[in-house]
Amino acid sequence: MSEARPGRLGVGVIGAGRVGAVLASALRSVGHAVVGATAVSAENRDRVDALLPGVPVLGIEEVVERAELVLLTVPDDALGDLVRGLADLGRWQAGQLLVHTSGRYGTEILAPAAERGAIPLAIHPAMTFTGTSLDLARLTGCPFAVSAAAPVLPIAQALVVELGGEPVVLAERDRPAYHAALAHGANHLVTLVAQAQRTLVAAGVQEPGRYLGPLLGAALDGVLRGGEQGLTGPVVRGDAGTVAAHLTALAGLGPDLADVTESYRHLAGVTTRRALASGRITEPAAARLLDTLAAPTAEPAPAEPRSQEPSRTPEPLVVRTRAELRAALASLPGSRALVMTMGALHEGHLVNVEEAARRADHVVVSIYVNPLQFGPGEDFERYPRDLEADVALLTGRGVDVVFAPEDAEMYPADPLVRVDPGPVADVLEGATRPGHFAGVLQVVTKVFSLVRPDVAVFGQKDAQQVALVRTLARDLDLGVEIATVPTRREADGLAMSSRNVYLSAAERERALAIPRALAAGATAAEAGRDAEAVLRVTEEVLGAADGIEKDYLVLVDPETFLPLAADARGPGLLALAARVGSTRLIDNMPVELDPRP
Numbered sequence: 001m002s003e004a005r006p007g008r009l010g011v012g013v014i015g016a017g018r019v020g021a022v023l024a025s026a027l028r029s030v031g032h033a034v035v036g037a038t039a040v041s042a043e044n045r046d047r048v049d050a051l052l053p054g055v056p057v058l059g060i061e062e063v064v065e066r067a068e069l070v071l072l073t074v075p076d077d078a079l080g081d082l083v084r085g086l087a088d089l090g091r092w093q094a095g096q097l098l099v100h101t102s103g104r105y106g107t108e109i110l111a112p113a114a115e116r117g118a119i120p121l122a123i124h125p126a127m128t129f130t131g132t133s134l135d136l137a138r139l140t141g142c143p144f145a146v147s148a149a150a151p152v153l154p155i156a157q158a159l160v161v162e163l164g165g166e167p168v169v170l171a172e173r174d175r176p177a178y179h180a181a182l183a184h185g186a187n188h189l190v191t192l193v194a195q196a197q198r199t200l201v202a203a204g205v206q207e208p209g210r211y212l213g214p215l216l217g218a219a220l221d222g223v224l225r226g227g228e229q230g231l232t233g234p235v236v237r238g239d240a241g242t243v244a245a246h247l248t249a250l251a252g253l254g255p256d257l258a259d260v261t262e263s264y265r266h267l268a269g270v271t272t273r274r275a276l277a278s279g280r281i282t283e284p285a286a287a288r289l290l291d292t293l294a295a296p297t298a299e300p301a302p303a304e305p306r307s308q309e310p311s312r313t314p315e316p317l318v319v320r321t322r323a324e325l326r327a328a329l330a331s332l333p334g335s336r337a338l339v340m341t342m343g344a345l346h347e348g349h350l351v352n353v354e355e356a357a358r359r360a361d362h363v364v365v366s367i368y369v370n371p372l373q374f375g376p377g378e379d380f381e382r383y384p385r386d387l388e389a390d391v392a393l394l395t396g397r398g399v400d401v402v403f404a405p406e407d408a409e410m411y412p413a414d415p416l417v418r419v420d421p422g423p424v425a426d427v428l429e430g431a432t433r434p435g436h437f438a439g440v441l442q443v444v445t446k447v448f449s450l451v452r453p454d455v456a457v458f459g460q461k462d463a464q465q466v467a468l469v470r471t472l473a474r475d476l477d478l479g480v481e482i483a484t485v486p487t488r489r490e491a492d493g494l495a496m497s498s499r500n501v502y503l504s505a506a507e508r509e510r511a512l513a514i515p516r517a518l519a520a521g522a523t524a525a526e527a528g529r530d531a532e533a534v535l536r537v538t539e540e541v542l543g544a545a546d547g548i549e550k551d552y553l554v555l556v557d558p559e560t561f562l563p564l565a566a567d568a569r570g571p572g573l574l575a576l577a578a579r580v581g582s583t584r585l586i587d588n589m590p591v592e593l594d595p596r597p
């Protein structure tokens with residue numbers, strides 16, 4: 001075992017999954033040393049790189065040998081065998097702290113290690129984890145169920161406090177029920193809400209979240225404050241007729257939604273019995289409801305044809321000329337949101353479209369590969385173009401109009417009056433791509449004039465671009481609100497981009513060093529490191545990667561895009577551009593710098 005200064009422990013992680021890597025990162029940020037982690041899958045190895053940069057990935061026995069505190073963050077079902085197996089091999093050490101984070105078990109499962117003198121502790125955070133640095137902030141104030149023998153209970157409590165959480169002592173025997181309650185609430189809520197979403201979609205509602213978000217938020221708030229007394233709806237009104245109509249309507253939606261009927265019957269039955277027990281409905285009313293719920297469902301009446309004009313057009317109208325655009329806009333009363341794109345649409349664009357649909361009555365998407373923003377030798381000619389696929393992707397997303405002009409329509413003549421984007425356009429992307437932002441702001445100004453949106457949505461992935469567009473709208477009084485959406489990433493962290501299609505499989509793998517480096521920088525910032533250290537950590541991770549040619553990697557002020565001083569506080573932006581093969585990718589990560597004095 002390594003020598004530890006008092007209060008500073010050598011922490012080993014067995015199972016650097018979502019929970020293990022995050023908790024170890026939190027322990028590291030308060031001064032403990034993480035001496036090793038096991039990570040069998042590529043995903044877990046990436047997570048170690050991102051959340052625990054510099055920590056060696058080792059075998060289980062080596063981690064146990066090096067650590068004074070072993071975090072056992074493996075699946076519940078694997079825990080017992082793992083502890084017993086290592087005990088049989090004589091690996092546990094006297095005085096070693098052994099901490100598992102299973103909700104279901106107390107410390108009994110660690111008994112084979114305790115017999116060898118290890119100190120068993122059980123701590124369970126009542127939180128779901130994404131396995132990224134986002135979770136670190138969520139640990140603050142998070143209740144942790146703590147179980148341990150009385151003499152060592154303070155150790156477990158102190159550990160939770162160090163993690164930022166609130167220890168709540170839970171008896172060993174109460175843990176399975178505690179865990180069942182959390183799983184029932186959090187996991188089955190997902191099933192229930194997803195059923196409501198699917199049913200709304202089947203009923204022709206295009207954006208179920210707009211209805212369910214506020215309603216379910218109010219219901220959750222009500223039950224957490226006042227328990228079941230806040231219950232509303234047909235059951236608590238004793239309205240068996242409405243319940244019968246619901247069952248008939250659900251049956252009419254077909255076999256794909258049979259599970260919804262099953263849940264509805266069951267939960268309405270439970271709700272009826274609870275309402276009866278608390279005196280909110282009478283016995284005859286409860287009997288009528290329970291009879292209705294038990295009866296076979298009546299045949300649904302033949303469906304009436306749905307209105308021809310749903311509130312959101314399923315397929316967008318594609319217009320190619322200014323005149324067609326003007327006519328299309330004239331038929332759209334109410335507010336208007338614009339999403340500007342260069343096509344080759346992906347889910348990252350759709351996040352912009354969703355935000356646009358939330359903010360206005362109608363949505364216009366422009367698709368245009370603007371020659372003015374490409375320099376000589378850039379990829380203007382080979383930029384992917386597929387209007388048909390783009391329109392298919394936008395169908396059913398609440399997009400009313402797609403404006404896809406030809407070059408001659410957008411620029412009938414070479415423009416003589418040009419937009420000057422100012423100093424932010426000279427650095428970073430602007431330094432590598434001279435004239436790029438002048439070209440972007442030229443086309444943005446033109447499309448704003450043609451579409452006259454109330455709000456335009458841009459992605460944070462092109463951070464410098466959206467900052468410049470915001471300044472354009474402000475300085476020229478364009479009367480357009482500029483909204484930004486966070487960067488949408490693939491499951492492995494790579495920022496979505498139309499240019500990702502240029503990457504070969506091997507290049508795509510190498511490109512993952514980009515999000516890994518940014519995540520390492522963000523983790524360092526969250527751990528309170530200063531600007532210089534945050535940038536250094538990011539550079540180290542990127543520098544260690546093969547096959548990536550850095551264009552720039554900077555930590556800048558998110559408004560001026562100028563480098564931050566080493567002791568800067570407040571918002572910063574880690575921004576980078578790099579070539580992987582012949583493809584140039586950009587990405588960035590907002591950070592909050594709060595260096596401790």
Ligand SMILES: Nc1ncnc2c1ncn2[C@@H]1O[C@H](COP(=O)(O)OP(=O)(O)OP(=O)(O)O)[C@@H](O)[C@H]1O
Nearest residue numbers: 341342343348458459461462487488496497498499
């Ligand atoms: N991953 C993403 N998440 C959120 N928004 C995005 C994402 N990718 C692009 N956008 C936004 O969509 C809009 C149109 O971008 P564009 O058509 O250039 O797509 P792109 O995928 O960024 O392509 P490129 O490869 O040219 O960078 C911009 O506002 C951009 O910031």
Ligand SMILES: CC(C)(CO)[C@@H](O)C(=O)[O-]
Nearest residue numbers: 340341342370440443462
């Ligand atoms: C805003 C934009 C559509 C202007 O051509 C382009 O720069 C882009 O796709 O980000």
Ligand code: BAL
Nearest residue numbers: 342373374436462465
């Ligand atoms: N996504 C920004 C547009 C460009 O790269 O040209």
